[in-house]
Amino acid sequence: MIQDYLILSVILFCLGILGVITRRNVFSVFMSIELMLNAANLAFIAFSRLHESMDGHVLAMMVMAVAAAEAALALAVVILLHKHKSKLDTNIFSLLKG
Amino acid sequence: MFAEALFFGFAVLSVLGAIGLVLFRHPMNGAMSLVVTMISLAGLYALLSAKLIFALQLIVYAGAIMSLVLFIIMFLNIQESDLPTEKGRWLYQLGGIIVIIPIASFLIKIVKSIPDSEATIVGNGFGGVKEVGLVLFQDWLLPFEIVSILLLVALLGAVVLAGKRRMGK
Amino acid sequence: MEHTVTYLGLIPLLPLIGAVVIGLLHMFTCKKTPLPELFYGVLACVGPVLSFFLALVVFFQLKGLPAEERFLTHNVFTWFAVGELHVNMGFLADPLSSLMLLFVTFIGSLIHIYSVGYMAGDENFGKFFSYLNLFLGSMLILVLGSGPVVMFVGWEGVGLCSYLLISFYSKETDNVLAGNKAFIVNRIGDLGFVLGMSVLFWAIGASGFDYLSLKANVTSIPPGVGIAVCLLLFIGACGKSAQIPLYVWLPDAMAGLTPVSALIHAATMVTAGVYMVARFSFLYAHYPVAGSVVAWVGILTALLAAIFGMFQKDIKKILAYSTVSQLGYMFAGVGVAAYSAGIFHVFTHAFFKALLFLGAGSVIYALHHEQDIWKMGGLKDKLPKTYWTMLIGAFALSGCPPFSGFFSKDEILFSALATGHTGVWLIGVLVAGMTAYYTFRMIFLVFHGKPRVQESFDHAHEPPAVMTVPLIILAVGALFAGFLNLPGIFGGNLNVSHWLAPSLSELHPHVSVWLELLAITTSVAAFAIGITIAFRKFGQGATEPEFIGFAKIAYHKFYVDEIYNAVFVQPYKAFGSIISRFLEPNVTDSHIKLSVWLYQKAGTAFKVFQIGYVRVYAIYMVIGLSLMSLFLSQTIN
Numbered sequence: 030m031i032q033d034y035l036i037l038s039v040i041l042f043c044l045g046i047l048g049v050i051t052r053r054n055v056f057s058v059f060m061s062i063e064l065m066l067n068a069a070n071l072a073f074i075a076f077s078r079l080h081e082s083m084d085g086h087v088l089a090m091m092v093m094a095v096a097a098a099e100a101a102l103a104l105a106v107v108i109l110l111h112k113h114k115s116k117l118d119t120n121i122f123s124l125l126k127g
Numbered sequence: 128m129f130a131e132a133l134f135f136g137f138a139v140l141s142v143l144g145a146i147g148l149v150l151f152r153h154p155m156n157g158a159m160s161l162v163v164t165m166i167s168l169a170g171l172y173a174l175l176s177a178k179l180i181f182a183l184q185l186i187v188y189a190g191a192i193m194s195l196v197l198f199i200i201m202f203l204n205i206q207e208s209d210l211p212t213e214k215g216r217w218l219y220q221l222g223g224i225i226v227i228i229p230i231a232s233f234l235i236k237i238v239k240s241i242p243d244s245e246a247t248i249v250g251n252g253f254g255g256v257k258e259v260g261l262v263l264f265q266d267w268l269l270p271f272e273i274v275s276i277l278l279l280v281a282l283l284g285a286v287v288l289a290g291k292r293r294m295g296k
Numbered sequence: 297m298e299h300t301v302t303y304l305g306l307i308p309l310l311p312l313i314g315a316v317v318i319g320l321l322h323m324f325t326c327k328k329t330p331l332p333e334l335f336y337g338v339l340a341c342v343g344p345v346l347s348f349f350l351a352l353v354v355f356f357q358l359k360g361l362p363a364e365e366r367f368l369t370h371n372v373f374t375w376f377a378v379g380e381l382h383v384n385m386g387f388l389a390d391p392l393s394s395l396m397l398l399f400v401t402f403i404g405s406l407i408h409i410y411s412v413g414y415m416a417g418d419e420n421f422g423k424f425f426s427y428l429n430l431f432l433g434s435m436l437i438l439v440l441g442s443g444p445v446v447m448f449v450g451w452e453g454v455g456l457c458s459y460l461l462i463s464f465y466s467k468e469t470d471n472v473l474a475g476n477k478a479f480i481v482n483r484i485g486d487l488g489f490v491l492g493m494s495v496l497f498w499a500i501g502a503s504g505f506d507y508l509s510l511k512a513n514v515t516s517i518p519p520g521v522g523i524a525v526c527l528l529l530f531i532g533a534c535g536k537s538a539q540i541p542l543y544v545w546l547p548d549a550m551a552g553l554t555p556v557s558a559l560i561h562a563a564t565m566v567t568a569g570v571y572m573v574a575r576f577s578f579l580y581a582h583y584p585v586a587g588s589v590v591a592w593v594g595i596l597t598a599l600l601a602a603i604f605g606m607f608q609k610d611i612k613k614i615l616a617y618s619t620v621s622q623l624g625y626m627f628a629g630v631g632v633a634a635y636s637a638g639i640f641h642v643f644t645h646a647f648f649k650a651l652l653f654l655g656a657g658s659v660i661y662a663l664h665h666e667q668d669i670w671k672m673g674g675l676k677d678k679l680p681k682t683y684w685t686m687l688i689g690a691f692a693l694s695g696c697p698p699f700s701g702f703f704s705k706d707e708i709l710f711s712a713l714a715t716g717h718t719g720v721w722l723i724g725v726l727v728a729g730m731t732a733y734y735t736f737r738m739i740f741l742v743f744h745g746k747p748r749v750q751e752s753f754d755h756a757h758e759p760p761a762v763m764t765v766p767l768i769i770l771a772v773g774a775l776f777a778g779f780l781n782l783p784g785i786f787g788g789n790l791n792v793s794h795w796l797a798p799s800l801s802e803l804h805p806h807v808s809v810w811l812e813l814l815a816i817t818t819s820v821a822a823f824a825i826g827i828t829i830a831f832r833k834f835g836q837g838a839t840e841p842e843f844i845g846f847a848k849i850a851y852h853k854f855y856v857d858e859i860y861n862a863v864f865v866q867p868y869k870a871f872g873s874i875i876s877r878f879l880e881p882n883v884t885d886s887h888i889k890l891s892v893w894l895y896q897k898a899g900t901a902f903k904v905f906q907i908g909y910v911r912v913y914a915i916y917m918v919i920g921l922s923l924m925s926l927f928l929s930q931t932i933n
Contacts, residue, residue, distance in 0.1 A: 046918055049911075049914055049918075050911065050914055050915045050918055053911070058911070119909065119910065119911050120909055120911070122909075122910075123907070123908030123909055124908065125906070125908045125910070126906065126907065126908030
């Protein structure tokens with residue numbers, strides 16, 4: 030039964046990766062990353078239920094805290110990028126070229 | 128029996144939401160799909176007897192983070208012309224799926240090698256506030272403090288970034 | 297049976313520490329305020345004088361032991377142990393090295409004191425004494441080394457210091473060229489030495505590579521290998537001790553300062569080759585063939601150098617050729633297996649040759665750096681101390697009884713005769729006569745008669761006491777050192793030979809009194825004839841002759857330097873220029889250019905991946921991840 034949760038977590042994670050590598054929209058990329066983090070959370074909780082230990086819950090909480098911090102900063106950066114070029118395309122920012 | 132049906136329902140909902148996030152063009156639609164995914168994930172946590180995390184998922188993730196994302200999307204006043212023309216998107220999706228299949232199969236293989244067990248809902252003594260609190264403040268005290276510093280750093284970062292914008296004017 | 301003492305390591309260490317300290321002090325103060333010369337002088341002389349006292353301690357300690365046990369060893373540390381080769385930085389004091397130690401430190405100290413006066417006013421005072429101390433330290437390592445490898449360390453060290461000191465005034469190109477020549481010719485000899493050491497190790501080195509173990513195992517060398525080792529080591533000695541064909545550096549080395557010539561190129565460094573042959577006497581004694589080669593090369597060198605010396609006009613060049621000639625005698629001595637005779641001649645030669653060089657330095661100093669004897673004359677009354685001491689040195693060099701040179705030279709000639717090397721003996725007698733001739737030619741032209749250049753004569757004055765006192769001390773040694781090894785015929789009992797016996801594998805053939813008398817009379821007769829001819833030609837004043845015919849060729853040293861230049865140096869240089877002008881740009885450089893071009897092309901090709909879109913980089917990561925998981929899935933099941 031727990032295996033099903035884990036398989037679901039794997040599916041969500043791979044969908045998140047798919048979203049990161051295929052979408053050009055900045056928001057979509059960011060939200061796919063959030064999806065990946067959620068999938069990881071699900072895995073944590075499932076394992077914690079498997080081993081009857083609270084550590085997974087605690088770690089899931091920490092992941093949520095980190096995700097919150099990251100969301101704040103990422104969105105601030107997105108706003109600045111939009112200010113700069115008024116476009117939301119990741120393909121415009123290619124200063125790393127060469 | 129009921130639990131299995133619930134599990135199946137929540138699982139399908141979360142996968143549908145994820146697929147919607149990946150496929151929708153306008154980020155607002157994608158954000159709404161992600162909210163659906165998160166709520167169904169909260170349901171799954173409840174099925175795993177993680178009461179505190181269920182509540183926190185709803186409050187923090189679906190409530191705070193996603194509302195922040197939606198707020199920013201609406202704040203930027205995205206028009207159709209702002210969105211990138213993602214032509215050739217289906218080709219990329221196909222290519223992406225092909226690349227991801229090995230990863231997925233590898234991970235599933237690993238998952239299948241773990242011995243299965245039942246996921247009955249436990250009442251007290253597991254997953255509640257008291258139990259999580261005990262473990263958090265005894266074994267995981269140092270990471271807890273460090274995460275608080277991390278949040279402080281994020282706060283400062285956000286202030287600096289926002290402040291730069293104002294000064295730039 | 298050997299005894300271990302712990303102060304042996306100090307003997308070379310003290311001058312080396314002095315060298316480092318003086319060198320550092322000079323380096324850090326010479327550009328700002330130079331330290332007072334007396335400071336450097338005292339600091340420099342402390343090391344050698346202390347080493348001399350330690351050498352005396354060694355001598356007396358050895359004397360207190362019974363004859364078979366006279367070996368003091370000190371293994372400071374294990375230098376390296378690779379497979380079978382186990383080399384210690386060890387020192388061995390036995391009768392042979394203690395004798396060498398005594399006169400090296402004694403004459404070294406005297407020359408240090410002399411140099412304090414000679415170098416007065418020079419701005420590189422400190423640098424000179426640093427090099428001189430370094431030289432003494434290296435020479436002591438050479439003498440005290442407990443095995444061929446440690447000796448080689450000292451060998452190389454003295455070669456280096458010789459180069460540094462010859463080209464000391466490096467602003468003059470001639471000095472630098474002379475220093476280069478000395479170092480390069482020495483190097484050629486060193487190749488022979490290293491090859492000899494390697495073959496020796498290959499033959500018997502497995503059970504220890506120091507002198508005592510080698511001596512114990514010497515019988516297990518196959519004969520051909522043994523002769524090869526002897527000859528290869530002798531090539532090294534030819535380089536260091538200026539024998540044919542590697543003697544060409546020594547006359548040019550006279551471009552260096554006179555105290556340097558006295559110490560390095562007369563008394564100590566050049567005798568290292570003789571010391572080496574004596575050290576390996578356990579090896580040379582087995583192969584009379586190799587010994588004959590050594591003896592013949594030695595005596596022929598003596599002849600050649602004496603011929604050159606008869607026609608030179610630079611006072612230091614005369615003494616340089618005289619040194620080469622006397623070294624030939626020493627090799628003749630050790631070649632006919634009369635090792636103690638050769639070493640005794642090293643001992644006495646150190647005294648009188650250093651004396652002659654220091655005296656020449658005195659004359660040069662007095663005449664303000666005039667070195668041409670045809671511009672000197674009549675200095676007998678102006679430089680009395682120099683004159684009388686140099687006269688003593690000249691008598692000793694020429695082999696006049698009862699001066700020290702007579703006893704040592706006679707011992708060698710007599711041994712040559714006694715072991716059947718009659719050819720060597722005859723040439724030796726001839727060279728003795730020539731030695732007397734050119735030595736007194738020098739003395740008569742420099743000190744007797746009328747001065748040839750009046751104004752330098754008027755300005756001449758005796759050098760200060762710090763320079764004349766060492767001369768007097770050395771003169772006493774030149775006079776009386778011979779009595780240390782009086783042969784039986786004069787009532788002595790060969791003290792030095794007996795002292796050296798435990799270190800050397802010497803045969804003592806039964807001597808016939810008549811043979812000994814023959815040798816003595818011929819030596820004395822040769823001396824008498826030589827000095828008479830010199831007196832007739834130069835005693836009453838003479839003028840510089842115009843050389844023609846044989847004399848001209850001899851004056852130009854048989855054009856040997858020019859021949860070497862044409863046969864060896866120019867082709868080598870041409871070969872080098874071919875390589876640098878054709879081979880290098882086209883062959884080696886083209887390979888490097890090819891690989892550079894390849895790298896640049898590959899870099900440009902890979903630049904395609906650096907597209908600048910972070911999303912694409914993320915795609916690369918995911919592709920890598922999927923490949924990895926493909927691979928890992930195989931290993932899981």
